[in-house]
Amino acid sequence: MTGFQGVIDDARECARLFRLGRDxxxxxxxxxxxxAAQPLVELMQSDVQSSWNGLLGLMFNDQQAQNWLSLADYLEYEWVELLTAGQAV
Known part of the structure; x- marks a missing residue:
């Protein structure tokens, strides 16, 4: 993974794997x-960092519950949106 776009692409690929049942x-x-994403987030504003922490918590809860579709949605949509918004600031 390299850079911001690499993290975005890898998040989408990871979501695809969860949707395919390759958990x-x-x-x-x-x-x-x-x-890979953590160093990028640490450079963003504190409100983005706070949202990041909340999102990670939701994602890990879904992982523990084996809710792969919800986890895939978080990765493909919320994760990408958060990183994109944080980069724009």
Missing amino acids: VEAGLAMIALVE
Whole structure:
């Protein structure tokens, strides 16, 4: 993963894996995705960082509940929107 666009693309790919039921592969990809996105988020304003923390909590709850479709939606829509909004500021 390289840079902002790489994180966005990887989030969409990870969401696709969850939708396909490839939860083990997607879970490993999500760990790498969070690690890649964290430094980008740390450069953003505090309100974006706070929203990021809340979103991560929701995503991890869905992962524990094995709610793969909801988790995929968070990755593909909320995650991308949050990072895009944070980059624009």
